[in-house]
Amino acid sequence: MTAIPDDERCYDVVIVGAGFAGGILAKELVSEGHSVLILEAGEDHGKTWETYRSYLDQYYLSLAKTPNSPYPNLPTLPSPSVLDITAVRGTEPDTNGYFVQRGPLPFGSNYLMAYGGTSLHWLGTSLRMMPADFEMQSRFGLGVDWPFKYDDLKKDYERAEWEIGVSADAVEQTPKALGIKTSGPKDSNDYFAKDYDYPMHSIPSSYVDEFFARADGMAIEVGEDASDTVHLKVSRTPQGRNSTPRSPKNGQGIPVGDEVRKQFQPRGATGPFAYMGQRCEGNSSCIPICPIQAKYNAMKTLEDANHIGKSLMETITQAIASKVELDENGRVSGITYKKYPFPGVPQYELRRARGKHYVLAGGAVENVTLALASGICKSSDELGRNLMDHPYMMTWGAAPEPVGPFRGPGSTSSYANFRDGGFRDKTAAFRLEIGNWGWNFAAGSPNSDVARLVEQENLYGSALRDKLYHDVQRQVRLGTLVEQLPRSTNRITIDPAYRTPMGEYRPVISYDLDDYSRAGLAAAYEACVRIFQRLGIKNHTAYSPSDAGYFTYEGKGYTFFGAGHLVGTHRIGTHKSNSVTNDQMRSWDHDNLWLVGAGSMPTIATSNPTLTLSAMVYRAARAITAAVREGGAK
């Protein structure tokens, strides 16, 4: 056996994964003067404008416009696809796609292995968590508490909001303003620091949002306690897409983290045509691709890191991290990776990257498969467990009048009322997202409407045209995002029987919904039905036992999908017995190894995890900087 050649340069920090977490971490570390190497398994989509354009063309030509459809799906580096999801039946796992699904329910989420990661196809939702979300065990006796509280993450939320470029108005986003009856009496106080505000003004509400706002004030009972009754309110969602930068109220600027920032400068597209794309222009295709990159993607931050870091910053794409190697003291001595010259061809050169510190930033699933394959982070037995997502359930109907769907970002508002409350001891909290694209996700509209009207209703000509207007203009859709609790049985493992053509382990996933989440979904469906009744929306929702994500609760059937929010598999904690890393995301078992990303989150709550994982990266970055300096002094 020949020896694996070491890369010549030894970096301060080696990062696996060029996505949300890897990008921010790299930018922070090179800003502190540290040298950084990023290993990215996928291809580089952002190097040139032409490359990015070609992905847009691929989107136009895709029959099923799924989140990963614009991007290459290499047989040698498969990404999970929503098209692969089928019901898991019997004792044999479902091996249709990249994931090996053990069930009992299919795990329906996906992500993207590419330079920029899943940020290329995310929606842009940038919610902070609620104070209660950090204290689920103390407040409700459920799940676990985080090793720190909301207040401890507040400054990092600010930093993340300014890095991503979040459009929202702080005054609209406190729990109180959102109409949430928080479980703690003081949760809404100081939710935002004094004088803080988001870098850009809120994205305008859609016409659909305004239609739903007619139900504002309606009382909805949730849980058994009358005091838990909430009064509906449509509220705008903080989004990582460009709107209009905010002028600081006074000449001093806006306090962000520990510094005062001048007016935010929105960033357009990456690459040589960087001047293209400023404000969101309403392309209505955020998932899967923003043609003008008005929506944030990690390539912007990676570009900053390259610019700031210059020779300190190095990225190797088409490099699949294969094994984390340890020395005799349990410290990481190198990461071997497979550098493949031709995408899709299972030929590679095995190399070894070396650094003082190593960070896994490949997402909640890939971090785990790499760590399991390397036999590391074992002592807590929590690695790979506590996999969480937002089980995503859709409710759709026909409004009594045209509401102007298929225009603008996928969602601009939600009913946030159910994100916290006393009911949460028995029923999962949830958020009702208002969709702006009709029944696109729910039923494949508008193409499915054309097929139905032509093939079944036998329409043609102007009658067809008019009926399309009539039907599609009335399409409304609510999406329920419900929280899951950490469960040790919802987990990722590996099995030598299941590997990719490159010889890497495929994730083997066991997944289920507990009664807590099912109760939340049932309560959400009930709320949606009441909203439909109030607004005169004809309910067209159909859940079928033949759906892959069909489940029942108290005798009624529902269907859920994945939300793409993969959380919890290498959680932070207070002790090496209950968690994979400490609260700075440093591995308990291996002194110079760090695991970052949404896998670090002990609970998922009701917020889309990107903003929280990004904020947590700042926390890790400070600790890594300190550790690198400490190591240098020795």
Add this chain to the structure above:
Amino acid sequence: MTTHDDTIAYDAFLTVSAALTGYNAAELQATGCAAEYWHHVQQVLPEDILKKFLSPAPRLGKKDDDKIIRESYLPDRCLGPVARSLIQLWYTGQWVPLPQEWRENYGASRFDVVKIISTRAYKEGLVWDAIGAHPQGAKQQGFGAWSLEPPKQRGQADDRNS
């Protein structure tokens, strides 16, 4: 085929397409997709069937369109499926393959497969105009346009303006 014949057949194709879609020939030409759709249909349909499909063209565009479409096209075992695929092609830019039974009776073509004809075809699908929106990922309407009242249905807008 001579160029002259081709032109007549192409005009007939536009005339039939206009009657089937509810968009006039000028609107169909303006999509920039008419030539490639015509090319596609020629690739899929045997020549005699194409001829039969276009033969009612001289009678269309007058006052009997509904009668002609309802009698000669939609219930016809041969022309009906072709008409339905052609309507969907214009509306979505995507060719819907003819039914298996049709292929057995009238001939299979290797071009008769599900496909979005081109990036332009996707963007020019009539459905986007029909529903009062824009193709997702193209022809964006500008910042904040999603807040505005949706456009009125075509006929209704005309009434209001007249």
